[in-house]
Amino acid sequence: MSKNYLLIYFEQLATEIELLCQKIKASSNTLFQIRKSLSSVYANIREANYGQSKLDMVSKFEIALKECSETEGWLKLLFNTNAINEETFKKFRNLCGRIRRMLISSCKTLKEKI
16 A cells, blocks of 8 residues: 555644644643644544545645635744744745645645546
8 A cells, every 4th residue: 555645744734733833832722723723734634534535635635725725824923923943834834835845736636637
């Protein structure tokens, strides 16, 4: 069975951000929101693997894509409020970017097969 790099990268991101959230001082709402958007990305990527159709899979990946963008927004807020430093922000932003590009590619490939 081939490796699902999208899921591997996302689990890395989610794990590292959860550990970060446990350590930093930030608004409880911000921490709640970033955890919520992360969990939505995770759930939708997992659900897409068992989509009822290619259209269903695209829909799940597109939701994950939106939530990934939201996660990046919350990371930017953490950076802007000095809850995380620039190095940490760039590390997570780059990983989000990699995941976002994979989601875009997956959607494009699936749409071509419909």
